[in-house]
Amino acid sequence: MSTDFRYPQDDTVTASEGLTPSQTIGPFFKFALPYDLGSGVVGPDHPGAFRLYGQVLDGDGQPIPDSMLEIWQADPNGDLVSTPGIYDEPGGDRFRGFGRCGTDEAGRYEFRTVKPGAVPTVDGHPQAPYVAMAVFARGMLRQAVTRVYFDDEAEANAADPLLSSVEEERRRTMIANRVEDGYRFDVRVQGADETVFLDVFAR
Incomplete structure (x- = not known):
């Protein structure tokens, strides 16, 4: 039996095993985590479909290869999906409003989606078109x-009330840039150029 991960490691022969070391997150039960529709908010032939892609980077600018x-988002008319479930037939092309994607070894991700329409706030104030994004990565206790x-x-x-509330020099960290085949949006989880994250769990 390997003793590489015994704790404490100073005596792996006669010492007792000791306490199990703590860890920040996990283990995870991944049933149904990867699913067939994956990163496709819409099918490949959906009108107006484009790529929303980029990299997830750490505080040193290095890619995070195992984030999710x-x-x-709303559809192009500004309507949110209200029917339960997001299942679609294989090859289906309907708007699903949701996508999930893991990053590759270079920290890259890619979604296929459409430009959302504007959704007003609960008090009727207009908002700019936006996509809500959650980032899960190593060492993060919460997305x-x-x-x-x-x-x-x-x-x-x-005119967007939320974006306008962010310091002007940091707003760019929430804005995707138009490129030839869609939009690029890099996520920086730490550092001087950290993406602005929202405290949606505040009580």
């Missing part, structure tokens, strides 16, 4: 939540 992202706005919605972004 989830997104939720980090942010919004992804779009750089070609400058007028709407300027």
Whole structure:
């Protein structure tokens, strides 16, 4: 039997095993975590479909290869999915409003989605189009939540109440940049250029 992970390690022959070392998160039960629809909020032939992609980076700018992202959003009319479940037939093309994607070895992720319509606040104030994003990564006890706005919605972004409440120099960390085949949005979980995350769990 291997003693590589015995604790304490100073005497792996006669010493008792000692206490089990603590860990920050896990273990996880992953049943149904990967699923067939995966990162496709819409099917490949859905009108207006594009790539929303980027990297998840740590405080040193290094990729995080084993993180997971989830997104939720409204459809192009600004309507949220209200029917239970997101199941679609294989090859289906309907709007599902939700996507889940793990990062690869270079910390890259990619969703296939459409531009959401504007959803007003509960008091009727207009908001800019946005995608809600949750980031799960090693060492995080709780997912980090942010919004992804779009750089070609400058007028709407300027009037958005949440984005306007963020310090001006940090707003860019919540804005995806238009590229030839969609939008790029890099997530930085720490550091001077950290993505603005929202305290959605505040009591």
